[in-house]
Amino acid sequence: MSPKKSLPSTIGSILAIIQSAFDDLFAFIFKRVRDAGKVERKPSGDPDSIKERAIDAAQKSAEFFGEMGESFYEKYEDIKSRKRAKGRKGKRERS
Numbered sequence: 001m002s003p004k005k006s007l008p009s010t011i012g013s014i015l016a017i018i019q020s021a022f023d024d025l026f027a028f029i030f031k032r033v034r035d036a037g038k039v040e041r042k043p044s045g046d047p048d049s050i051k052e053r054a055i056d057a058a059q060k061s062a063e064f065f066g067e068m069g070e071s072f073y074e075k076y077e078d079i080k081s082r083k084r085a086k087g088r089k090g091k092r093e094r095s
Contacts, residue, residue, distance in 0.1 A: 023073070026069065026073070027069070027070070027073045029069070030065070030066050030068075030069025030070050030072075030073065031066065031069075031070060032066070033062045033063075033065055033066035033069070034062070034063055034065075034066020034067050034069070034070060035066065036059070036062045036063075036066070037059045037060065037061070037062030037063025037064070037065075037066055038063055039059070041055075041059075
């Protein structure tokens with residue numbers, strides 16, 4: 001039988017699960033936004049019309065923010081991995 005977790009440990013675990021879910025959700029959203037910005041489309045009318053320029057600007061913005069978000073999460077994961085590796089290395093040296 002395992003000992004019961006304390007209330008602070010339980011709350012901390014729940015918060016970590018929530019943060020992980022939000023990380024996954026935002027990574028998914030950024031990828032979808034980036035992909036939407038890369039969709040090739042043919043102008044449906046005058047390419048210099050306000051509507052076509054607005055659609056073009058929206059696509060370029062979507063691609064920009066999608067790439068930015070993916071870059072953020074890639075770097076974030078890299079930093080977390082390095083911290084974990086550094087933490088394990090420090091524990092081995094203390095033993």
